[in-house]
Amino acid sequence: xxxxxxxxxxxxxxxxxxxxxxxxxxxxxxxxxxxxxxxxxxxxxxxxxxxxxxxxxxxxxxxxxxxxxxxxxxxxxxxxxxxxxxxxxxxxxxxxxxxxxxxxxxxxxxxxxxxxxxxxxxxxxxxxxxxxxxx
Amino acid sequence: xxxxxxxxxxxxxxxxxxxxxxxxxxxxxxxxxxxxxxxxxxxxxxxxxxxxxxxxxxxxxxxxxxxxxxxxxxxxxxxxxxxxxxxxxxxxxxxxxxxxxxxxxxxxxxxxxxxxxxxxxxxxxxxxxxxxxxxxxxxxxxxxxxxxxxxxxxxxxxxxxxxxxxxxxxxxxxxxxxxxxxxxxxxxxxxxxxxxxxxxxxxxxxxxxxxxxxxxxxxxxxxxxxxxxxxxxxxxxxxxxxxxxxxxxxxxxxxxxxxxxxxxxxxxxxxxxxxxxxxxxxxxxxxxxxxxxxxxxxxxxxxxxxxxxxxxxxxxxxxxxxxxxxxxxxxxxxxxxxxxxxxxxxxxxxxxxxxxxxxxxxxxxxxxxxxxxxxxxxxxxxxxxxxxxxxxxxxxxxxxxxxxxxxxxxxxxxxxxxxxxxxxxxxxxxxxxxxxxxxxxxxxxxxxxxxxxxxxxxxxxxxxxxxxxxxxxxxxxxxxxxxxxxxxxxxxxxxx
Numbered sequence: 001x002x003x004x005x006x007x008x009x010x011x012x013x014x015x016x017x018x019x020x021x022x023x024x025x026x027x028x029x030x031x032x033x034x035x036x037x038x039x040x041x042x043x044x045x046x047x048x049x050x051x052x053x054x055x056x057x058x059x060x061x062x063x064x065x066x067x068x069x070x071x072x073x074x075x076x077x078x079x080x081x082x083x084x085x086x087x088x089x090x091x092x093x094x095x096x097x098x099x100x101x102x103x104x105x106x107x108x109x110x111x112x113x114x115x116x117x118x119x120x121x122x123x124x125x126x127x128x129x130x131x132x133x134x135x
Numbered sequence: 136x137x138x139x140x141x142x143x144x145x146x147x148x149x150x151x152x153x154x155x156x157x158x159x160x161x162x163x164x165x166x167x168x169x170x171x172x173x174x175x176x177x178x179x180x181x182x183x184x185x186x187x188x189x190x191x192x193x194x195x196x197x198x199x200x201x202x203x204x205x206x207x208x209x210x211x212x213x214x215x216x217x218x219x220x221x222x223x224x225x226x227x228x229x230x231x232x233x234x235x236x237x238x239x240x241x242x243x244x245x246x247x248x249x250x251x252x253x254x255x256x257x258x259x260x261x262x263x264x265x266x267x268x269x270x271x272x273x274x275x276x277x278x279x280x281x282x283x284x285x286x287x288x289x290x291x292x293x294x295x296x297x298x299x300x301x302x303x304x305x306x307x308x309x310x311x312x313x314x315x316x317x318x319x320x321x322x323x324x325x326x327x328x329x330x331x332x333x334x335x336x337x338x339x340x341x342x343x344x345x346x347x348x349x350x351x352x353x354x355x356x357x358x359x360x361x362x363x364x365x366x367x368x369x370x371x372x373x374x375x376x377x378x379x380x381x382x383x384x385x386x387x388x389x390x391x392x393x394x395x396x397x398x399x400x401x402x403x404x405x406x407x408x409x410x411x412x413x414x415x416x417x418x419x420x421x422x423x424x425x426x427x428x429x430x431x432x433x434x435x436x437x438x439x440x441x442x443x444x445x446x447x448x449x450x451x452x453x454x455x456x457x458x459x460x461x462x463x464x465x466x467x468x469x470x471x472x473x474x475x476x477x478x479x480x481x482x483x484x485x486x487x488x489x490x491x492x493x494x495x496x497x498x499x500x501x502x503x504x505x506x507x508x509x510x511x512x513x514x515x516x517x518x519x520x521x522x523x524x525x526x527x528x529x530x531x532x533x534x535x536x537x538x539x540x541x542x543x544x545x546x547x548x549x550x551x552x553x554x555x556x557x558x559x560x561x562x563x564x565x566x567x568x569x570x571x572x573x574x575x576x577x578x579x580x581x582x583x584x585x586x587x588x589x590x591x592x593x594x595x596x597x598x599x600x601x602x603x604x605x606x607x608x609x610x611x612x613x614x615x616x617x618x619x620x621x622x623x624x625x626x627x628x629x630x631x
Contacts, residue, residue: 004314006313027314028314029312030314031313045212046210048314
């Protein structure tokens with residue numbers, strides 16, 4: 001671990017849970033936020049960060065997660081709109097240096113780009129993988 | 136077959152981590168050798184300490200370095216219970232060696248003394264008056280290390296441990312920072328800061344350096360081992376008593392909450408339920424002791440006040456230093472001390488006992504049960520408790536856990552008291568002494584002595600361990616170890 005980063009993971013689903021656990025295991029300071037407490041069952045004992053229950057579209061929960069000092073924010077809820085909103089808030093209000101959002105709908109990626117937010121689209125990744133099976 | 140491989144992989148990890156802890160215990164057991172630098176004539180006791188540390192260190196480091204961390208499996212919380220249970224038993228056994236070799240205690244007595252040290256209890260069977268300095272330091276240092284706990288030390292020292300399995304198993308659930316290692320570092324730094332403060336304050340109050348170091352260790356760890364048979368009463372010095380009281384209070388404060396306080400968030404600190412109930416119970420107990428017990432007994436206000444305050448804090452923080460003997464106290468005084476000891480100290484601190492947080496949760500739950508009757512049927516409302524800046528809802532699961540713990544605690548209390556009485560001790564003495572053992576407090580009415588029945592000494596040792604690790608770690612650890620070893624040896628029930 002070169003340097004321990006402060007990372008906020010929004011959404012603790014299948015992806016969020018794994019991401020948070022892996023990052024925490026490699027020594028980073030992680031805060032996970034999810035609406036449901038039961039979502040945190042996906043985290044294993046390798047996860048040693050903070051868990052906050054709350055609605056991420058509210059500023060107070062982000063402040064509680066110390067977003068002012070965050071190095072990264074990963075928005076990985078299952079809702080594109082939520083991800084977009086959190087990512088924008090993080091980027092433009094709190095000036096988080098690195099913001100990455102998951103977006104399912106490839107058509108929306110362009111919008112994210114305009115706002116200066118890095119995106120990862122599982123749909124597009126899957127698409128490319130399927131295409132490569134044919135060739 | 137798959138499950139067999141899975142178990143094997145997990146036990147390889149358990150061995151690795153236990154090895155890391157063993158090496159650590161080896162190092163800790165060697166620390167008292169530093170005393171020789173100041174008292175050269177104690178050189179002859181050095182071999183006993185080397186014997187307690189070098190083999191453990193070698194074995195532990197071999198296990199730690201030679202077993203590879205598997206990529207596929209990582210430590211679970213259940214594995215943590217096994218490791219914590221094993222390492223406590225090994226630590227106590229190894230630290231008992233110097234007591235056997237230097238102070239000529241038998242195995243039972245030595246194990247008792249080491250347990251009392253590691254669990255920060257403070258009951259003692261060592262002849263403190265004639266014990267060499269290195270043994271006295273060994274006792275205090277055991278309490279210092281036991282107060283911090285293995286999880287905290289290991290997480291800070293052993294790199295590559297970034298897992299909450301250990302700290303959860305040892306009952307450290309409140310984290311100070313969003314990574315467990317960082318959190319452990321902060322706790323250890325705070326602990327070291329308290330110790331330095333304690334040593335300097337005691338020295339200024341009039342103790343010699345050696346006594347100041349030992350008592351600072353024992354007070355911050357809420358341990359209670361003293362270097363004099365009359366404990367703090369030896370000095371008869373109000374300044375020393377005051378410093379010790381402050382140190383005991385610091386030691387019994389939840390690390391998470393004192394971190395909140397150190398960061399300047401005074402309001403959040405005093406809003407915490409645990410702090411509030413502590414600030415009600417302890418002063419109330421002091422006043423009751425003062426007016427009902429010590430005033431009629433000592434006739435002088437200043438002495439009565441000093442005794443009432445000191446004994447209440449000592450019992451109410453599960454430390455176990457004392458100023459006076461309780462033989463001439465009334466039954467009410469004994470009852471107050473027993474209650475204070477049973478409640479113990481703050482959660483997530485160095486104290487034992489039921490913990491103020493649990494008492495607060497029970498109080499809240501009881502009040503809620505009554506209030507609910509008078510509320511409209513469809514009212515949406517939930518009781519909440521404050522822990523520092525965090526507002527937590529009081530959910531049924533939490534109340535259930537506290538109630539179950541209280542049940543186990545009281546059952547153990549009644550059984551243990553019964554065992555004492557069956558050996559012919561009086562009702563009052565048995566209750567007092569066993570409460571002190573169970574809550575790892577360490578106040579004594581003189582029953583605990585080197586020549587008491589071996590069976591009772593073992594009962595007390597086991598009780599202290601159960602009390603320190605809050606029952607679950609030991610019970611789950613033993614049950615899991617036994618069933619898993621049976622499975623591994625006889626390939627029983629693993630679908631081979």
